[in-house]
Amino acid sequence: MDWSLPHRRYNPLTDEWLLVSPQRAQRPWLGAVERISEARRPAYDPTCYLCPSNRRARGAVNPDYTGVFVFDNDFPALVSQPLPLEEAQLGSPLLRAQAEHGVCRVICFSPRHDLTLAELPVAQIRAVVDTWVAQCEELGAREDIVYIQLFENKGEIMGASNPHPHGQLWATAHLPTEIVKETRNQQRYLHGELPGQSSAPSAPLLLDYLHVELAQEARVLFENDHFVALVPFWAVWPFETMILPRRHVRRIVELSSAEREALAEALKRLTTGYDRLFEVSFPYTMGVHQAPYDGEAHEEWQLHLHFYPPLLRSATVRKFMVGYEMLAQPQRDLTPEQAAARLRALM
Ligand code: H2U
Numbered sequence: 001m002d003w004s005l006p007h008r009r010y011n012p013l014t015d016e017w018l019l020v021s022p023q024r025a026q027r028p029w030l031g032a033v034e035r036i037s038e039a040r041r042p043a044y045d046p047t048c049y050l051c052p053s054n055r056r057a058r059g060a061v062n063p064d065y066t067g068v069f070v071f072d073n074d075f076p077a078l079v080s081q082p083l084p085l086e087e088a089q090l091g092s093p094l095l096r097a098q099a100e101h102g103v104c105r106v107i108c109f110s111p112r113h114d115l116t117l118a119e120l121p122v123a124q125i126r127a128v129v130d131t132w133v134a135q136c137e138e139l140g141a142r143e144d145i146v147y148i149q150l151f152e153n154k155g156e157i158m159g160a161s162n163p164h165p166h167g168q169l170w171a172t173a174h175l176p177t178e179i180v181k182e183t184r185n186q187q188r189y190l191h192g193e194l195p196g197q198s199s200a201p202s203a204p205l206l207l208d209y210l211h212v213e214l215a216q217e218a219r220v221l222f223e224n225d226h227f228v229a230l231v232p233f234w235a236v237w238p239f240e241t242m243i244l245p246r247r248h249v250r251r252i253v254e255l256s257s258a259e260r261e262a263l264a265e266a267l268k269r270l271t272t273g274y275d276r277l278f279e280v281s282f283p284y285t286m287g288v289h290q291a292p293y294d295g296e297a298h299e300e301w302q303l304h305l306h307f308y309p310p311l312l313r314s315a316t317v318r319k320f321m322v323g324y325e326m327l328a329q330p331q332r333d334l335t336p337e338q339a340a341a342r343l344r345a346l347m
């Protein structure tokens, strides 16, 4: 196959296809140009609701914290008192609704208003990883919680409401859609039931995938003792990446101390590399995907992190997921291999 011609690629994690149109990468751009604010921020901002000792929007006062600080979101998308979870009776199988409840928390990565994850020392990123683990241990033990989504929305372009370095967690009583898809397809892979498989494999989908990528090298960005960063073969966003553990790890709570340290190093290296790409504090949505906390073993699951950055060709030109992509399927011009080559040189 000629990879410089239009083709489609399969995402086995979601059972979805992606259109790749490499010949189109040179098309001119007369559209929207983003404004990236690069003003230097103070280490402490008296008007920031995440800075230590400041008052938040609903009156709570932050402690004078020095490390990572977690609090219950003052404007949560979910409420935590368990509601009856039965289906509403709406008179048609086409009208389905269920009560949902859960926990929404904000995780401040550092007391420093002016730093990003990329700019924090590895020891502080390690403290963020340890906080993620502690939160999952606590919430994962709850009977009423089956999934914990850890994430960070970074940059105004991604809708982040405050530049103070922070992420969030939303923990829910139902599995969210992306996790349902990834669970189903990892299960199908382990049973040898994904399209193209002739027999059941001995390892989970993403562990076998990692070995393919390490052998082919074209999409690998860097490796350390316990993690590998790569541009997935089926990446949708121009500079989309994943971080994968080398061994079979289902949930973040299973990581050893050395693995947490290695994850912190990988996060530091990937985010600083991203910042060099367009010489701007690189916006993205990133998050941890892990097995449900529903009491099942989930041997099919492999822990991983997704980074979905919106920028396409410069600090100010972003990719839009509109038109054909909203109505039909995602499409990209730059190939994942081209993106990997550019990123690898910066890591
Ligand atoms: P984002 O920047 O990703 O929007 O995250 C900020 C979160 O902080 C957001 O979910 C919460 C918002 O509800 N928040 C508080 O909990 N308290 C506040 O005083 C302001 C913002």
Ligand code: ZN
Residues within 6 Å of the ligand: 044, 045, 048, 049, 050, 051, 052, 112, 113, 164
């Ligand atoms: Zn702040």
